[in-house]
Amino acid sequence: MKRYCCPKCNQESFSYWQKQMLGPLRTTQCENCGVKVTVPWGISLLVLAFGQIFPIIDVVAALMMVPKNWPLWGVLIVVFLACVIGAIPLFYAWGRYVPLVEKND
16 A cells, blocks of 8 residues: 655655544654644645545436435435445545645644
């Protein structure tokens, strides 16, 4: 699994899931140099706003394809799968485009 470099010591200190769980209000600490790391507000909000488009489109498309006589549980499964599939671009964009930055206290 991909590891991300600390912005201060430039060592691979953060796992993929550690970065996925970060937000502008959350921090984590580098295991090598101890600096607190977060993600910046601007690009985070941009990626989140962009990432919300895909699940909505997928859910609408899935609901349009579901036959009218399907039971509720079948519709819920289709909506759930559409949300999961639609979230894949968000996870990719967060890992690829949202940088790690030092937390200024």
